[in-house]
Amino acid sequence: MFVGLTTIDIQYFVDDIPIANTKVKTDMPNILVGGPATNAAVAFAYLNKTATLASPAGLNAFSSFIDQDLNSVGVDHFDLAYGQEFETILATVLTSKNGDRTIVTHNPTEVESTISPQKLIDLVKPQVLLIDGFYPEFSLDCVKICQERKIPVVADCGSWKPQFEKLLNFVDIAICSADFMPPKCKTKEELFSFMKSKNVVSVAISDGELEIEYLSNNKKGRIDVPQAKVKDTLGAGDFLHGAFCYYFLESNDFKAAMQEAAFLASFTCCFEGTRKWLNFDHNA
Structure with missing residues (x-):
């Protein structure tokens, strides 16, 4: 089960990221359903044929678009804002020809969920829970319940958010970007130490095409990231996290799961947008 953010991403492809006070004409943008947990x-779902997402979408101009998209990719969606008016989180994405991207977006407002974490977990009976740090009150209840039930909890640590101070106390595995630095942490070593103080069992730090560094059960290591002909990196980190959850459930081996997930994440970078790669077999 994946708990967190659902967005509408409006993605433009440009030769280069524009400088200030310029206007760029390009092709029609891709309009995509995105967000870290989503x-x-x-x-x-690509690997497992189905997945469960708990995120607010609510009533707005994008409601049916979100429903159709998630249905088409095999994601069962529990809309935490079901029946409520809710402002969609929008993101404007500029992707340059080398695959780099710049994103402009805004933070979501807190939601009064139409289903309690307890009822949701009772219904779904998840084998693993991933949180992305958004909707902290709901997420905190979810991670506490899962810890009590010995359900593995994975945290997508893309950027530091104050709520991680509490959330990480109930997390088993943290997958961090190189930009994820808690207060007073300036190096990867300090980040590993911080996570150890929170009793996080396994920590990985991804950094684009560079090696993934990890600390798992007090053992350090590095994982090579497969090289790819990059067209677009949008969503690659998120796909890494989702694939990791699948492979970890399959093998219960942190390093092996991370290696397989890195392979899939690199594969997704070979396609423009966040949906085209779903039509291909990444093992082919």
Whole structure:
């Protein structure tokens, strides 16, 4: 089960990221359903044929578009804002010809969920839970319940958010970007130490095409990231997290699961947008 953000991403492809005070004409943008937890659920469903996402979508101009998209990729969606008016989180994405992207977006407002974490977990009976740090009150209840039930909890640590101070106390596995630095942490070593103080069992730090560094059960290591002909990196980190959840459930081996997930994440970078890769077999 994946708990967190669902967005509408409006993605433009440009030769280069524009400088200030310029206007760029380009082709029609891709309009995509995105968000860290949502993209992770999509990757899990690609491998598992189904996944469960809990995120607010609510009533707005994009409601049916979100429903149709998630249905088409095998994601069962529990809309935490079901029947409520809710402002969709929009993101404008500029992707340059080398695959780099710049994103402009805004933070979501807190939601009064139409289903309690307890009831949701009782219904879904998840084998693993991933949180992306958004909707912290709901997420905190979810991670506490899962810890009590010995359900593995994975945290998508893309950027530091104050709520991670509490959430990480109930997390088993943290997958961090190189930008994820808690207060007073400036190096990867300090990040590993911080996570150890939170009793996080396994920590991985991804950094684009560079090696993934990890600390798992007090053992350090590095994982090679497969090289790819990059067209677009949008969502690659999220797909890494979703694929990891699938492979970890399959093998219960942190390193092996991370290696397989890195392979799939690199594969997704070979396609423009966040949906085209779903039509291909990444093992072919």
